[in-house]
Amino acid sequence: MYEHIVIAGAGQAGVQAVDTLRRKGFTGKLSMVGDEPWLPYQRPPLSKKYLAGALERERLMIRPAQFFAEHQVDTQLGRRVSEILRREQRVRLDDNTLLAYDALLLATGSRPRSLAAPGAELAGVHVLRTLADADRIRAECAPGGRMVIIGGGYIGLEVAATARGLGMEVTVLEMAERVMSRVTCLEVSRFYEAEHARQGVRIRCNETVRALHGDSGRVRAVLTEEGGEHPADIVIVAVGVAPRDELATGAGLECDNGIRIDQHCRTSDAAIYAAGDCANHFSPHYRRRLRLESVDNAFEQGATAALNLLGIPTAHDKVPWFWSDQYDLKLVIVGVCQGHDTVVTRGAAAARSFSACYLRGGELIAIDTVNQPKDQMAARKLIAAHARPDPDKLADAAIALRDTL
Ligand SMILES: Cc1cc2nc3c(=O)[nH]c(=O)nc-3n(C[C@H](O)[C@H](O)[C@H](O)COP(=O)(O)OP(=O)(O)OC[C@H]3O[C@@H](n4cnc5c(N)ncnc54)[C@H](O)[C@@H]3O)c2cc1C
Incomplete structure (x- = not known):
């Protein structure tokens, strides 16, 4: 000992x-x-x-x-x-x-990764990792203020949702073709892009930041390689x-x-x-x-x-899970979807309650659930058991996930 x-x-x-x-x-x-x-x-x-x-x-x-x-x-x-x-x-x-x-x-x-662009050191440019970062950002949020978020991953999108709730004008710049592309499938990305647009967030994909411009040492705009110029009172760098x-x-x-x-x-x-x-x-x-x-x-x-x-031999072999809250949407991701060859969706995105199931060679390897706690709980067991659900049953939201084998 x-x-x-x-x-x-x-x-x-x-x-x-x-x-x-x-x-x-x-x-x-x-x-x-x-x-x-x-x-x-x-x-x-x-x-x-x-x-x-x-x-x-x-x-x-x-x-x-x-x-x-x-x-x-x-x-x-x-x-x-x-x-x-x-x-x-x-x-x-x-x-x-x-x-x-x-x-x-x-x-x-x-x-947090930093941004390798001129102007990244200007006042008003923040990352979000610590309590101190959150306090600094909160102090600069005000109704009508213009926030530009660089990075459309889950942290960038959560900040966007919160800032909208605080009455801010929000733009999200994402260099990839869609938001949350690292962790989720096209259907889920498109659903979140539409939801943010509905809430008044401007989502700009395929835009890469070129420089940040300032005025008396404080950020005033974000310029992109594609020629975009986005006015900003505060910038959040959320690039992983x-x-x-x-x-x-x-x-x-x-x-x-x-x-x-x-x-x-x-x-x-x-x-x-x-x-x-x-x-x-x-x-x-x-x-x-x-x-x-x-x-x-x-x-x-x-x-x-x-x-x-403590000398108690224990192996770490758990199916991981993760959650993200944006507006009234709870996204829970169970498993790791990289390497999937098929995506089957259950439920209707329009009803704001659906799941995307990821299969590899017929095996369920991961699931993204949006306001779907039942699927999420059932999926944990199925993924851990290397289950091979029937894709037709999987696509039918009337059939409980645990009954899709
Ligand atoms: C804004 C935000 C939102 C998030 N939302 C979610 C979410 O919804 N769901 C989810 O599952 N995860 C979320 N995460 C991720 C989650 O918080 C992290 O995965 C988790 O905190 C990791 O825990 P950790 O102990 O590895 O590291 P941390 O919690 O980061 O703790 C590490 C600590 O070690 C300190 N440290 C580092 N080096 C040294 C050193 N040399 N000496 C002394 N101290 C040191 C660090 O300063 C830090 O305080 C979020 C993260 C952030 C920043």
Whole structure:
């Protein structure tokens, strides 16, 4: 049994590891180092209810301060782990103090990709990852204000929906041919494009940002390669995230689109584990490596890493899932659709309640559900069981998903 476990990163995966370690009887020393000044908090509301002003800051916290005190966690907040000294089994913090570990968990998350365009440094240009980012954006939102969102992924679209609710004029610029193209099929993309248009958002696909123009140091317009000029009082850059694997690469751990871990969340160093957005794992279900950016994945991997740290051999082999809230639409994605050869839709987009089922060689590998909790719950079991539904039954929304085999 380890005596001192150090967790780098005080986020979703880190707090889940703490919870599991203590619940399963870890009595040794537990330190959690986080470079943000707050206790671990939920990020999903930052683009939704928190940005809308409908959720108080305290409600974001994953666990109250009391939890960390009761579980005797040495929380070092506002402190960054700057280096891993593997041979000595110590980490260096940004104030140069050294912390010895018997086992280390890297739960450092991801960071927003930046925009490589002139003017990206102007005031009024924001990314959205942290509570501080959300506060800055919220302070610049005002009814009638013009917001340009660069990137039509789920974060960009959630911000668009929230900003419309705040009375802003919103334009979304997407360089691909359709929104959310990385995670969903054409039918679902078109449905969301139509919904945003109906809500008054201008969605512009096939537009690539060329430059941002400013006035006295503040952004005023976004210019595109295609000749578009979009006036802006505030710009949100939502062009994806990159894993925060710099500590791992600096320490010579194997990394490739994130920190490579085995099924037990162990890195190429047996005393170092990784979990969450920063980790790249092998999925036995999909028979390939995946790096996922979701609460579910951070939660599951944080728990799996903790069990293995406790000496309880546990393999991470879950069908992932993810959700996105835009207006009154709840999109839940179960599984990973990449590699599908057929899409079967169930229900009617016009009724704002439908599902897109992804098949590969007849096997159900993923589903996107829009306001369809029943399909979503049934699909989890079917996907995990490598089920092969009958496509005709699948297309008939009157037949329950579990009865389509
Ligand atoms: C605006 C927004 C909306 C989202 N909406 C959804 C949603 O609807 N559904 C969903 O499933 N997912 C959503 N996500 C994604 C989800 O929040 C992440 O996948 C999840 O937070 C990942 O957890 P994590 O523990 O890996 O990383 P994080 O929660 O990011 O925690 C990592 C922490 O480690 C800190 N850190 C990094 N490096 C160091 C270091 N060297 N030393 C100390 N600390 C360090 C980071 O600053 C951060 O605080 C959303 C994310 C954002 C930003």
